[in-house]
Amino acid sequence: xxxxxxxxxxxxxxxxxxxxxxxxxxxxxxxxxxxxxxxxxxxxxxxxxxxxxxxxxxxxxxxxxxxxxxxxxxxxxxxxxxxxxxxxxxxxxxxxxxxxxxxxxxxxxxxxxxxxxxxxxxxxxxxxxxxxxxxxxxxxxxxxxxxxxxxxxxxxxxxxxxxxxxxxxxxxxxxxxxxxxxxxxxxxxxxxxxxxxxxxxxxxxxxxxxxxxxxxxxxxxxxxxxxxxxxxxxxxxxxxxxxxxxxxxxxxxxxxxxxxxxxxxxxxxxxxxxxxxxxxxxxxxxxxxxxxxxxxxxxxxxxxxxxxxxxxxxxxxxxxxxxxxxx
Numbered sequence: 001x002x003x004x005x006x007x008x009x010x011x012x013x014x015x016x017x018x019x020x021x022x023x024x025x026x027x028x029x030x031x032x033x034x035x036x037x038x039x040x041x042x043x044x045x046x047x048x049x050x051x052x053x054x055x056x057x058x059x060x061x062x063x064x065x066x067x068x069x070x071x072x073x074x075x076x077x078x079x080x081x082x083x084x085x086x087x088x089x090x091x092x093x094x095x096x097x098x099x100x101x102x103x104x105x106x107x108x109x110x111x112x113x114x115x116x117x118x119x120x121x122x123x124x125x126x127x128x129x130x131x132x133x134x135x136x137x138x139x140x141x142x143x144x145x146x147x148x149x150x151x152x153x154x155x156x157x158x159x160x161x162x163x164x165x166x167x168x169x170x171x172x173x174x175x176x177x178x179x180x181x182x183x184x185x186x187x188x189x190x191x192x193x194x195x196x197x198x199x200x201x202x203x204x205x206x207x208x209x210x211x212x213x214x215x216x217x218x219x220x221x222x223x224x225x226x227x228x229x230x231x232x233x234x235x236x237x238x239x240x241x242x243x244x245x246x247x248x249x250x251x252x253x254x255x256x257x258x259x260x261x262x263x264x265x266x267x268x269x270x271x272x273x274x275x276x277x278x279x280x281x282x283x284x285x286x287x288x289x290x291x292x293x294x295x296x297x298x299x300x301x302x303x304x305x306x307x308x309x310x311x312x313x314x315x316x317x318x319x320x321x322x323x324x325x326x327x
Contacts, residue, residue, distance in 0.1 A: 001268055013109060017105075021095070154310050165288075
């Protein structure tokens with residue numbers, strides 16, 4: 001929020017690109033691999049929040065929702081593309097090709113955004129550091145960031161962790177071969193990437209009422225996750241699981257495409273988005289470790305029950321409360 005978004009975005013893309021290119025050359029050392037992978041992840045984290053700020057502060061609310069909607073789609077769509085590259089090239093070349101793409105995008109983004117700024121089509125909303133330090137967090141609390149912190153945690157666990165364990169679920173629980181599991185994983189991830197568009201339609205259906213949309217999304221997700229434990233037919237089970245994940249992602253779309261851009265008047269879009277992004281990934285990282293142990297201890301049905309409980313928590317926090325500020 002203090003540094004221009006165009007600098008953050010270009011620098012993040014460029015640094016992550018360099019790290020991606022060099023990583024295969026240093027892959028024999030676990031230490032250097034972890035360092036370069038860490039640098040890549042940190043640099044990539046410099047992109048999303050400043051980009052959301054740039055969009056939110058230079059477009060109307062409706063247009064901001066549409067723009068960030070495509071950001072959500074792109075974030076999910078990257079996974080099947082990466083899987084496709086991994087099927088075509090050896091892993092080292094995948095990293096190098098991705099790194100080159102990132103560097104090219106860094107140069108293009110800086111050139112395009114600089115031109116738009118020069119033409120005064122976009123501008124950077126600078127905030128008063130002293131003022132924001134004193135009252136920024138109070139403003140965000142009034143704007144319901146506590147509730148959306150829980151939304152970020154819950155959807156982060158499903159969005160990141162469940163998808164991470166999906167190939168294992170397909171092989172161990174549904175007894176698909178490794179090849180079929182990988183194919184289904186690519187198809188499912190692609191279909192999930194389209195969920196963002198469905199989420200906005202549901203939001204419009206509920207007349208842009210955030211609480212009702214979240215309540216609907218978490219309720220459907222809880223119901224269909226629960227069905228997974230009772231349906232033995234593999235293909236039907238996949239369909240039910242897909243609906244559950246998509247429903248959960250609808251709640252995530254409300255967070256990233258509606259709530260975060262709605263904070264444009266505060267000047268804290270990047271801070272809030274970055275914080276919520278951190279919460280999402282941190283909870284997913286912890287849950288991933290716990291889920292790995294849970295499969296061994298309580299089995300897949302037990303883990304499915306955990307997913308249902310998480311969605312029920314989502315239902316509870318989605319219940320409208322008087323004097324709650326709607327995004």
